[in-house]
Amino acid sequence: MTSRKGSHSRPPVPPSGSARRPTLTLGSNPGAGAEAGAAAAEDARRTRPLRIAGLAAVQALFARDPDRVERLFYEDRLKGEVGPFCAHLAARRRPYRLVGPEEMEKVAGTPLHGGIVAVAAPRPVLPFDLADASRWAAAGHPLLLLDGVGNPHNLGAIVRTAAFFGLERLVLSDHPGQALPSDSAYRVAEGGFEHVTLYRATGFAGVLAALGGAYRTIGTALGGHTPLEQLLAAPTQGKPVALVLGNEEQGLPAPTQAACAALATIPGSGRVQSLNVSATAAILAYLLTRG
Numbered sequence: 001m002t003s004r005k006g007s008h009s010r011p012p013v014p015p016s017g018s019a020r021r022p023t024l025t026l027g028s029n030p031g032a033g034a035e036a037g038a039a040a041a042e043d044a045r046r047t048r049p050l051r052i053a054g055l056a057a058v059q060a061l062f063a064r065d066p067d068r069v070e071r072l073f074y075e076d077r078l079k080g081e082v083g084p085f086c087a088h089l090a091a092r093r094r095p096y097r098l099v100g101p102e103e104m105e106k107v108a109g110t111p112l113h114g115g116i117v118a119v120a121a122p123r124p125v126l127p128f129d130l131a132d133a134s135r136w137a138a139a140g141h142p143l144l145l146l147d148g149v150g151n152p153h154n155l156g157a158i159v160r161t162a163a164f165f166g167l168e169r170l171v172l173s174d175h176p177g178q179a180l181p182s183d184s185a186y187r188v189a190e191g192g193f194e195h196v197t198l199y200r201a202t203g204f205a206g207v208l209a210a211l212g213g214a215y216r217t218i219g220t221a222l223g224g225h226t227p228l229e230q231l232l233a234a235p236t237q238g239k240p241v242a243l244v245l246g247n248e249e250q251g252l253p254a255p256t257q258a259a260c261a262a263l264a265t266i267p268g269s270g271r272v273q274s275l276n277v278s279a280t281a282a283i284l285a286y287l288l289t290r291g
Contacts, residue, residue: 050122051107053187054114055081060191061118062088068120072096073107075115082116109183122181123193128171128201130210137214142167142240142288147204147256148175148247149277155179156188157278158245163192165285170196173204173256177247205255208244212261215242219252219260220284222274228264232287243284248277 049070052061055078061069066088074082076098086096099107108117136143144167149155162170172178179185186193201207211217216239218231232241244260246252257263266275266283275283 047121047124049119050181050186051109051183052118052120053108053110053112053116053183054190055116056114056190057186057193058085058116058118060194061120064194065123067092068123069118070094070121071119073099073104073117073119075099075101075104078115085118110187112187122186123198125172125180125198125200128199128207130207130214133211134214136169137240140240141169143169143171143215143242144281144285144288145171145173145201145208145242145244146178146246147173147244147252148177148250149245150177150179151248152179152182152185153188154248154276154278155181156185156192158281159185159189159196159198160192161278161282161285163189163195165289167285167289168195168197169199171199171201174200174202175204175247175253205253205259208256208259211242212259215239216262217242217244217260219244219257219263220246220280221251221257221263221265223265225263225265227267228284229287231262231264241288243288245277245281245284 052058058072059081062085066085069085069089071094072082072085072089074096079098082096089096104113104115104117105111107113133143144158144162146155146158149158159170162168172180181193181198208217216237218228218241220228220243244252244256246256252260266280268275274280
């Protein structure tokens, strides 16, 4: 079956994460050209449309910001759900299509698509500003920060957790391995990206040290550190808590640990070494928001 009159199909969007190789102009400064090319590639990657799959994610997208949607693909089993989405796109002369399972898997780039894919611009990742953070702290808002969480599925799960517990902001470091919004992160987040604003902090350890003026900064780490619940129960001198989680394998880098006011651990049975970082984030978010 085809779309309504006036709509048309386009080739599936390439997977997020691919980018054109920057070029170098003869006679230019090689170092400056490489930096400019890398910056341009990064900007293009951040703004490239994503394939947002799954009914919950697509519903949240249309509820929050439907004009970001460029096109829509859906399977027959979801015809009863997509009427308002198609009407919105038709009014803006944007395409939508009913497709079969095989084509949907190609469009989505995964069999885990839930029968619907919206091609849409991601929400922007904003530059982190300490002045803004001071205002958040004055309002008593806790903060969650990630330094090197590299698996996009973990990023998506953490965003979903943050949205579930009402944490409105998530700060990402400039760690080279830090995952950023992607097709898979949006799919796992189940609509969470529409409710959580992401920020990117450059020079993370220095930013974290400065953040200590407004927040009580606590890093999570393995080993014989103070249990997290005990730290959270201690007096905070009026400062809300900012919790920092690190890379799935290496944990927090040494400079980040040094910039934290305290390090905490979640005690377990000892039968396995640690929790998955997204499970840790769920426990932290609950403790931060339980009042």
